[in-house]
Amino acid sequence: xxxxxxxxxxxxxxxxxxxxxxxxxxxxxxxxxxxxxxxxxxxxxxxxxxxxxxxxxxxxxxxxxxxxxxxxxxxxxxxxxxxxxxxxxxxxxxxxxxxxxxxxxxxxxxxxxxxxxxxxxxxxxxxxxxxxxxxxxxxxxxxxxxxxxxxxxxxxxxxxxxxxxxxxxxxxxxxxxxxxxxxxxxxxxxxxxxxxxxxxxxxxxxxxxxxxxxxxxxxxxxxxxxxxxxxxxxxxxxxxxxxxxxxxxxxxxx
Amino acid sequence: xxxxxxxxxxxxxxxxxxxxxxxxxxxxxxxxxxxxxxxxxxxxxxxxxxxxxxxxxxxxxxxxxxxxxxxxxxxxxxxxxxxxxxxxxxxxxxxxxxxxxxxxxxxxxxxxxxxxxxxxxxxxxxxxxxxxxxxxxxxxxxxxxxxxxxxxxxxxxxxxxxxxxxxxxxxxxxxxxxxxxxxxxxxxxxxxxxxxxxxxxxxxxxxxxxxxxxxxxxxxxxxxxxxxxxxxxxxxxxxxxxxxxxxxxxxxxxxxx
Numbered sequence: 001x002x003x004x005x006x007x008x009x010x011x012x013x014x015x016x017x018x019x020x021x022x023x024x025x026x027x028x029x030x031x032x033x034x035x036x037x038x039x040x041x042x043x044x045x046x047x048x049x050x051x052x053x054x055x056x057x058x059x060x061x062x063x064x065x066x067x068x069x070x071x072x073x074x075x076x077x078x079x080x081x082x083x084x085x086x087x088x089x090x091x092x093x094x095x096x097x098x099x100x101x102x103x104x105x106x107x108x109x110x111x112x113x114x115x116x117x118x119x120x121x122x123x124x125x126x127x128x129x130x131x132x133x134x135x136x137x138x139x140x141x142x143x144x145x146x147x148x149x150x151x152x153x154x155x156x157x158x159x160x161x162x163x164x165x166x167x168x169x170x171x172x173x174x175x176x177x178x179x180x181x182x183x184x185x186x187x188x189x190x191x192x193x194x195x196x197x198x199x200x201x202x203x204x205x206x207x208x209x210x211x212x213x214x215x216x217x218x219x220x221x222x223x224x225x226x227x228x229x230x231x232x233x234x235x236x237x238x239x240x241x242x243x244x245x246x247x248x249x250x251x252x253x254x
Numbered sequence: 255x256x257x258x259x260x261x262x263x264x265x266x267x268x269x270x271x272x273x274x275x276x277x278x279x280x281x282x283x284x285x286x287x288x289x290x291x292x293x294x295x296x297x298x299x300x301x302x303x304x305x306x307x308x309x310x311x312x313x314x315x316x317x318x319x320x321x322x323x324x325x326x327x328x329x330x331x332x333x334x335x336x337x338x339x340x341x342x343x344x345x346x347x348x349x350x351x352x353x354x355x356x357x358x359x360x361x362x363x364x365x366x367x368x369x370x371x372x373x374x375x376x377x378x379x380x381x382x383x384x385x386x387x388x389x390x391x392x393x394x395x396x397x398x399x400x401x402x403x404x405x406x407x408x409x410x411x412x413x414x415x416x417x418x419x420x421x422x423x424x425x426x427x428x429x430x431x432x433x434x435x436x437x438x439x440x441x442x443x444x445x446x447x448x449x450x451x452x453x454x455x456x457x458x459x460x461x462x463x464x465x466x467x468x469x470x471x472x473x474x475x476x477x478x479x480x481x482x483x484x485x486x487x488x489x490x491x492x493x494x495x496x497x498x499x500x501x502x503x504x505x506x507x508x509x510x511x
Contacts, residue, residue, distance in 0.1 A: 053382050077388040091383040094374070105387040108394075154387075 003062070004029040004162060004194040005050065010059035012045055019045045020056065021218035027211075032188060032195045034209035034226070036202075036240060038249060042218045043198040044088075047164055050196070051083065052076050063162070081109060084155035084163040084193070086184075088170055090147040092139040092154070098125070099135040102153045109158075124153040127190070128183050145176040149183065156187050163188065165197040169204050181207035202241055205229070214240060216249065278470050282400055285392035295398035296405075303364050303399070303465075304406030308413060310363060311356045315414035318351050319343055319421025327430050339430070340437045341444035343422035348449045349509075352414035353407075354501050357460035360403075360410065361467075361493040368399055368468025369489035373475035373482035381473070396473070400465040407461030408454040415453060452508045459504065460497050467493040 005027040012020040019042045027033040037043050048054040050061055052068065061068050068079050092101045100107070102124050103117035112120065122132055128149040134142070142150060148168065155163055168184060169177040181204050188195050188208075197208050205212055205226060212229055214222040214237055222237050229241055239247030255263075322343045330336045372395055375381050384391045419441060426432040468489045475485035 048382070051382075051386050053385055073390075077390075080386055080388045083386055085383070085386040087379045087383060089378060091379040093380055093383070095371075104389070108387065108389045 002029050002065070003027065004064055005033075005196060006060075006062040007046070007050070008060045008062075010046070010049060010056045010061060012042075012049055012054060012056045019218055020049070020059075022059070023215070023218070023220055025213060025220050025223070027194055027196055029194055030192055032185075032197070032208055032210045034205045034212045035196065035198045035215055036200065036205060036212060037198075037215035038200075038240070041215045043215055044166060046215065047166060047196070047198055051085065051164065052080065077109075081105075081158070082160055082162050084158065084160040086148070086151045086155040086163070086165045086168055088167040090139070090151040092142075092147065092150055094139055097136045097138055098142070098150050101139065101150060102157050104154065105158050120157060121153070124157040125150070127156065127187055128153045129179075144171055145179070148172065148176075148180050152180070152183060152187065156191060156193075159191055159193075161193055163191075163193045163195045165195065165199075165208070167199055167201075168197065168208075169199065169201045177201065177203060178207075184208050274474070275470060278473070279466060281392050282396050282466065282469070285390065285397040286401060288393070290393065292394060292398050295394070296401050299398050299402030300406050302367070303360070303402050303461075304409055307360050307363055307406075307410055310359050311410050311414050312417045314355050314359050315347065315352055315418035316421035316424075318355055319347055319418035319423075320425040322346055322351070322418075323422040323425040323430065327426075336430075337440070339426055339432065340422065340440040343426070344419050344441045344445045345449060347418035347422070348415045348445060348453045350453075350501070350505070352418050353411040353453045353457040353460060354497065356410050356414040357407065357457065357464065357497045357501075358494055360407065360460075361464050361497060362490055364403065365464045365468040365489040365493040366486045368465065369472040369475070369485045370482060372469055372472025373485040376473060376475050377478055377482060391473075396465075396469045399469055400462060403461035403465035404458050405461070407457040407464070411453055411457035412450075415450065452504075455508070456501060456504050459500055463496045463500060464493050467496065 003026040007023050007025045010020050010023040011018070023042075023046055035043055035046070045054060049056050052071065056069055059069070063079055063082065066079070071079060093104065096104070099118050099121035102121040103112065106112040106120055107114070107117045118135065121135060125131070125134065130146065130149055130153065134146065134150070139147065139150070152168075165184060169180050172180060184197075185208055195208070197204065199205060209226040212224065212226050213220050216236055222232065222234050224232065229237065232238065235248050238244075239249050323339050326339045326342045327336055330338055372381075375395070381391050381395070384394055423434070423437055423441075426437050427434045471485040471489040471492070475481045
């Protein structure tokens with residue numbers, strides 16, 4: 001199967017802090033990869049590098065076979081049009097009502113008329129279990145769970161072939177966590193998209209992922225099927241998935 | 255730390271900051287010139303920057319015109335030249351005080367608001383979200399604000415000119431005993447179109463400074479709520495200082511002949 005996302009020897013530093021130290025990773029077309037790792041391991045930096053929000057100093061990032069590192073302007077926009085992204089805190093635009101948030105890419109990128117954009121927003125919101133009553137609400141009046149759902153609706157609105165999820169369940173209660181995990185899985189299955197999720201949450205890993213990768217100190221140290229997570233005797237993985245304080249993983253600040 | 259090292263570090267920091275600002279301004283110009291143009295956003299920003307600043311600019315210029323009339327009268331009284339009150343008020347307001355005080359008031363109001371809004375968008379990843387939604391943040395956030403400020407500020411300065419002169423007129427005729435018809439006639443006779451246009455040119459430049467400093471400080475804010483607060487303060491302080499120094503530069507250029 002072809003790789004939709006491929007990272008080869010990606011390095012990224014901030015001043016003297018070397019965050020990504022040669023990341024090699026690939027996501028097959030139509031599959032769902034979950035990247036796990038502790039705080040400060042470089043998960044968000046890796047995702048932002050793929051999205052073009054950060055530029056790696058070294059290495060290659062291929063999206064659907066095309067090299068993307070260093071692309072700017074219109075060329076970068078063309079790549080980004082293949083992406084949907086659910087940010088950790090939603091990152092909804094405060095100044096726009098829900099329907100304009102959801103259909104933002106369609107309105108700005110394709111000049112979709114407002115009435116069509118509203119219909120698109122309704123369809124996308126229905127996919128995440130939200131009704132028309134939220135269309136005209138502003139993000140400030142939404143609960144945490146609704147925020148995530150609207151963010152998810154925005155991520156899938158243009159039916160992108162690749163969707164990223166940045167800690168999709170952070171800050172949610174266990175029930176809402178399960179709801180969001182299942183929504184993500186169902187939406188992705190329906191769209192047939194390739195996805196990459198970064199999370200600490202093992203319930204998300206088991207619900208969303210086909211494959212998993214463990215990022216530790218800026219390198220991928222384990223990859224495999226999600227089913228193989230529990231059977232693995234890799235000491236780093238065992239410590240992480242069982243949430244143990246003792247083990248080979250160095251705890252930042254300890 | 256070694257004092258020389260401290261000076262060196264400060265100087266390098268200053269150069270880095272200046273370079274970053276220059277790049278930001280260059281990117282803003284490109285965003286302003288190249289399509290797409292967000293006309294609806296420009297209109298919204300003109301209402302926010304121009305229309306909602308009217309009361310504060312009007313009040314400031316009215317009282318400034320009044321105070322100017324009083325001071326010129328008291329000063330001119332010593333040389334029996336009270337008659338110059340109307341002409342000097344008109345000149346002072348149109349050339350300097352209208353655009354500069356208007357600019358400073360709008361800097362306090364608008365630059366801070368822009369920095370706070372864009373800074374909050376930065377720390378809550380909304381600017382990153384714009385990029386991932388294939389929307390260039392400079393075109394969507396910076397260009398509309400800069401264009402709106404550059405258009406709105408001369409209009410505000412024109413309002414400030416009229417209300418400032420009216421402030422001088424009210425004080426001159428009601429408190430200092432000038433004849434209303436003569437006061438107005440002297441104002442009209444003395445003031446030239448160049449006095450007004452020079453003030454409007456200054457106001458347009460001040461509008462650019464206000465919007466750019468708000469956007470720049472907001473765009474580069476980091477560190478959560480504290481970072482946004484710092485960006486807001488920096489925006490107002492830097493915009494105010496730049497307005498005053500640009501005013502000196504433009505006065506020396508526009509009136510040197």
